[in-house]
Each structure stands twice: as structure tokens, then as C-alpha cells.
Amino acid sequence: MALKVKVGIVGMGQGGASIYKTLRSIEHIEIAVVCDCSETAQGMQLARLDRVKTLSSLDDLFKITNLDVIIEATGLEYVREQINHYKENSCVVIEAQGANLMMHLIEEKEKLADIKRLKGELDAILNSVQEAIEVASIDGNIKYVNPSFSRVTAIPAGQRIGNNIFEVSPNGALARSLRTHEAVFAHRAVVGGADVEVVANASPIVVEGKMEGAVVVFQPLTDIYKLMEQLKASNRVIDDLQTRINQISTSSYTFDDIIGSHPEFESALDLARKAAKSNSTILITGESGTGKELFAHAIHASSLRLDKPFIKVNCAAIPETLLESEFFGHEKGAFTGALKTKLGKMELANGGTIFLDEIGDMNLHLQAKLLRVLQEMEFERVGGSQTIKVDVRVIAATNRNLLQMAKQGDFREDLFYRLNVVELGLPSLRNHKEDIPAYVHSLIAKFNRKFGKHVKGLTTKAEELLMQYEWPGNIRELQNVMERAMVTVDEEIITHKQFLNLVEFPQTIHHGQIIDEIMPIEQMEKHLINMAIERYGNAVEGKKQAAKALGISLATLYNKLKTMG
């Protein structure tokens, strides 16, 4: 441990107290004793708080040995004389004036240490910043450049410092700021003495209200361009992710949402549940409204891919010209309007399931491409050359007879067999009418919630009516009819009249039955056509006979069936 200087202070009024305060913070000084004839002197109280020895008489002070220094802070002649007379020989006496000078020196030294510390910090900052910095005095004399200045301009500090900015870079931001005494922002210029184009900001350096010089901070344009490129690339990634997030959906239904216990329906459910666990491609067939999409959702939701995307593509709804790009995505500029790269549904579905609804409406060209994807799980974006590999499970659905279409050349036979690994045929509602009460029950609960009603059920006659009807639109049609009935009903029980009064609701006409309600002719026509198809069958031969029975040509029947949907 370093030896401490032992100090005693005599006179602890204002002057002595301030000397005391300065000395007590200095590490190598030990204030051994303080002395004042007044116990209440300002410095005496301070010393007592610090547990420093306090004395009220000089006689006691002289009894203390080994003091290195006595500071005389009373300013009184006789006190000084006494101290000089009685002190030990080795002890030095410093008078208050001298002590004050010493304090001043100590303070200056500490300020200097502060400045040095600040300079060290500033140096570290200036050396580490990426921007180039140059400082000049008011007459243009270059005083300082940081390491980045030399990196950007390739001019070593030694060659730059000492030059005059008005000579080496008269048009730069630094010279301008020195001339105008104002800050200069985003100034583009070529650094004098180097061939580098930069963007600079300069500011005057003002000390106590007086301008003493200026400082310039600049970056080469290439750095800025690089940053802009990086920013653009990041934005592209963000855009792609955004598009992904917007487009990715997940399945919304599970098997729990599917109602139906008729044996024919139940066996379809069984097959779907089993197929869900495998990775096989599934072709769901069935008339419109039989629940094909609902099944596709449920299959995805109980497959191993459930937390991956479920992407639906309605092949009939997308214009043929866009189908390929919707499917496989496109590169920026692949065609007019392709302003940016877009991921296709196939890529978005990666890891999950793609549901190809109305697959029978896909054109032959795309069918060929789809076949390749199914076989190799790879494709290229429209306008792109990079092959993209994916892992997608395909569920396709159609209400058309794909096999027949394949035979007529309207659908690729090889694709049909690829899709038809598991064929899941959903029965028409008229083939499992026994499930109607269960559907009705669940629909009443659903629409009670939706419309805030308290409907409890149907009259027997109303239920009979629903059971008699053939439901060409299947469960979707039943849903629509129930919704309309629920909107209009005011009672708690829906009667058959409720259904008859619904304009759109077609009435069942059995063979030989007399029509007792007036209805629009168009509606009547629909019934007759349905009746004929029902009687003679939906196959081409059946339709020929139906047309004959209705007294119209086969083409007219097809047209009418098309309009009826």
C-alpha cells in the first residue's frame, strides 16, 4: 500500500473547510487532525461527521507526532509563529494562500484528466464510425481526418492533414460550410484529390459563440447504392412473405363438422378417414353440393399435414389464361402485368395439401403440366427456368364424369388414373334422405344463432315435404331452403306453408299428382325436366328418352340443364 501524507489543518472556518473538502477526496492524503478554537466552526463539524480527530487547542496539536504537513488556514500571525516554533522538524507548514494554490493545481490536474478521458472516448468513436470525417479550422487548415476518410478516399491521413481545404476541395461541403458559416446537408460532390463521389453533411464548429472551424461527415455513393440494393432485396423477401401469409389458408373443417349416418354416407366417411392418414392422392366425386369441399378440409385436418397450408384452387373460376400462373406462379416480367414475382398455389401449398376443385374444368395443356407435378413433384414458374421442388398432397374434386371425359378426349386418361388413386364418391342427398332430419336439426341450431331466433323444429307435414323433394342441389340446396325459411319464420315451429311460400322453393310433383299451387312457368319447367331425368336416368341414353318425353331436342335439354345448374 502506498504511504499516505499525514496532514493537519489549523483553522477550520470557511477557507479551512474548503481545503479540507478537497484534500479528503485525494487518495494519498490522510487528514490526521483538524484544529480550531471554536468547536462549532464549519470545518470542525464536517471532520466530526467523517470521524477525523478534532482539537480545540494548539497545545494538543503539538502532542501529535509524525504529521508530514500542517496547513495553516487561520491567516493569523501568532498562530503561524507558534506552529513554526513547536512543530516537529520533519513537518512542513503550508500557509492558506499556498494551500489554495495547491488546491487549484489539483483541480486543474483533474480537469486535465477529464479532458484526456473525453479525448480517448472521442478517438474511439471517430475511429470506429463507417462515415468519413474531416475537420478544418476557420482558415481552411485541415486538422483531422478519421481512418474511414482514408478508407473511402484512399488518401492517407498524413497526406491530407496540414493541407488547406479551400485548395484541395474548394467545392466540397466542408469549404462551403466554412465560407457560409452554415450547415450543409446532402451535398453531392467528388472529393478533391480522390475520384470518389460522396454525399456529405457539414457543420460549423462553434466554441463559446465563435466559429472556429467546421466538420464534414460523408459516405461514398457506392456504399449508399449497396445499402439501397440490400434494402430492395429485403423488401422483396418481405413482400414474398406477405403474399404467402395472405394466401396461405388452413383447413376450416374437421370430420366432426360432417353430419350423416346413412350406410352409404357412412362408408364414404370411413374411407375418407382412412385415406386421410395416408399421403395418397384422392379424387372426390359427387354432385354439386354433396360436401366434396367439406370432405377435403376434413381430410387435411386429420392428416399429418394439418399444421401445414391447405390451399384451394377452383379450376373453373380462374380464367384459362391465368390458370398456369395461378398454379405455378410467375417470375417478374414473365408477361405484361407481371410486375413482381408471384408464388403459385402449388408452391404455397408446399408441405401441405392442394385442393383442386372442379378439376374437370382444367384445360388439357395444364393437365399435362399437373401430371408432371404429380409424378415428379417439381415445376418451373411461368417465365422462370429454375426447377422448384415441392411436397404437396393433392385432393381433387369434380362433379363431372372424368372417365367418360377421358374417353371423349376431354380429360387426360393418364391424369385421371393418377388422381384416382383413392376414389371417394359422395352420395347425392336423395340417396341418403334419412339424414335430412339430422341436417335440419343442425341447420336450425346454426340459423337460430345467426338470426337470434328460437325455432324448435318442423311440423310433420313440413318434414314430409322435405323428405319428398329430390334435392338436385343436395345439402347446399337444403341449407339455402332452411336459411330462407328461418329468415321469414316468426313462430317457433316451421310449417309446410313456410316452405311453400318461399318463392324459390320448388314443389315436388310426383307422377300423376295434380298440381294445386300456381307457380311460375319456369319453375314448372324445372320440375318437369327433373322428373324426366329422374325417370329415365342421367346417362346420355336416359337424357335422349327424357328429351323425347318432354318433346324437346337433346341439345335443348342440355342447354336447359346447363341453365338450371
Ligand SMILES: Nc1ncnc2c1ncn2[C@@H]1O[C@H](COP(=O)(O)OP(=O)(O)OP(=O)(O)O)[C@@H](O)[C@H]1O
Ligand atoms: N355431410 C355434411 N354435413 C354438414 N354439412 C354439409 C355436409 N355436406 C355438405 N355440407 C355443407 O353444404 C355446403 C356445400 O358443401 P360443399 O361446398 O362441400 O359441396 P361441394 O360438393 O364441394 O359443392 P360444389 O361441387 O358445388 O363445389 C357447405 O356449406 C357444407 O358445409
